[in-house]
Amino acid sequence: MSAIPASQPAASGGLSIRDLTLSIGRGDKAKHILRGISLDIPAGRITGLAGESGSGKTMTGMTVLGLQPAQATVGGVIEFDGRNLHELPTKKLNSLRGNDIAMVFQDPTSSLHPMLSIGSQLTDHLRQHTGMSRREALERARVVLEQVKVPDPAGALKKYPHQFSGGQLQRVAIASAIMCSPSVLIADEPTTALDVTVQAGILRLLRELCDDLGLAILLVTHDLGVMSALADTIAVMREGEIVEHGDRFQVITAPRDPYTKALIDALPHDGSAPTSPDSTSTGDAS
Numbered sequence: 001m002s003a004i005p006a007s008q009p010a011a012s013g014g015l016s017i018r019d020l021t022l023s024i025g026r027g028d029k030a031k032h033i034l035r036g037i038s039l040d041i042p043a044g045r046i047t048g049l050a051g052e053s054g055s056g057k058t059m060t061g062m063t064v065l066g067l068q069p070a071q072a073t074v075g076g077v078i079e080f081d082g083r084n085l086h087e088l089p090t091k092k093l094n095s096l097r098g099n100d101i102a103m104v105f106q107d108p109t110s111s112l113h114p115m116l117s118i119g120s121q122l123t124d125h126l127r128q129h130t131g132m133s134r135r136e137a138l139e140r141a142r143v144v145l146e147q148v149k150v151p152d153p154a155g156a157l158k159k160y161p162h163q164f165s166g167g168q169l170q171r172v173a174i175a176s177a178i179m180c181s182p183s184v185l186i187a188d189e190p191t192t193a194l195d196v197t198v199q200a201g202i203l204r205l206l207r208e209l210c211d212d213l214g215l216a217i218l219l220v221t222h223d224l225g226v227m228s229a230l231a232d233t234i235a236v237m238r239e240g241e242i243v244e245h246g247d248r249f250q251v252i253t254a255p256r257d258p259y260t261k262a263l264i265d266a267l268p269h270d271g272s273a274p275t276s277p278d279s280t281s282t283g284d285a286s
């Protein structure tokens, strides 16, 4: 496991979501996308959010970041560091986003500019945010690339996105997300677009970052197999509601909700479900 750089402050706390609602449209025509979600995303833990397509997983993550559709009406509390994010002025929320709460997307190219070197992309925001010199920021970027296990970190800083494989590029995107030492990381289907041979390595990296940095990670995926290998707790969403939330082992081996049970029964029986809470198995192949 990689050591935490001395310059990096310990991550403080996680997120607490209380009765979060999100609707689009008004009156009879309103579409209720999130119907009162409550979920704790504590520091040093991976909280999995599973569920079928369209159940509202991505919208939950986007709403936490204040990135819901402009016409949406949001209610409830998203508590972070003693504040309700949903009530913060836009400027304040913009400053939290990317610094204290960061996101990793399914497609790493969506968060990286094709024409800029990795060194510029990793350091620009950090320099603006902290006033660090270019040299200091590049050194921090090198350390973070090493932390996410990109080979030859110093050389990688000089490269461009097209010069990396999909798995390595997702590592670079994760490096970019943690450059400003966030305390919360929202990872939305971070392995779905990747070759199956590199998925396990990315999942293991998320586990290591969670453990080493004390990150609070919200892992959004439709894949309950991924959840069963990685998450500490699993919440299952259906039609904008959380129908089940509990310890990974309990949810996978003894689901209480019939919908969760149906999802688990649909999993391939290849040993991917845990046999004990410590049976995480994510071999590194990327």
Ligand SMILES: Nc1ncnc2c1ncn2[C@@H]1O[C@H](COP(=O)(O)OP(=O)(O)OP(=O)(O)O)[C@@H](O)[C@H]1O
Residues within 6 Å of the ligand: 024, 033, 051, 052, 053, 054, 055, 056, 057, 058, 059, 060, 069, 222
């Ligand atoms: N910009 C938008 N405007 C209006 N409705 C939207 C918008 N984005 C998503 N929705 C709707 O919100 C609901 C939840 O979508 P969301 O993307 O959160 O689901 P999901 O569980 O992440 O699904 P998937 O696994 O397919 O990504 C869906 O009914 C979707 O059609």
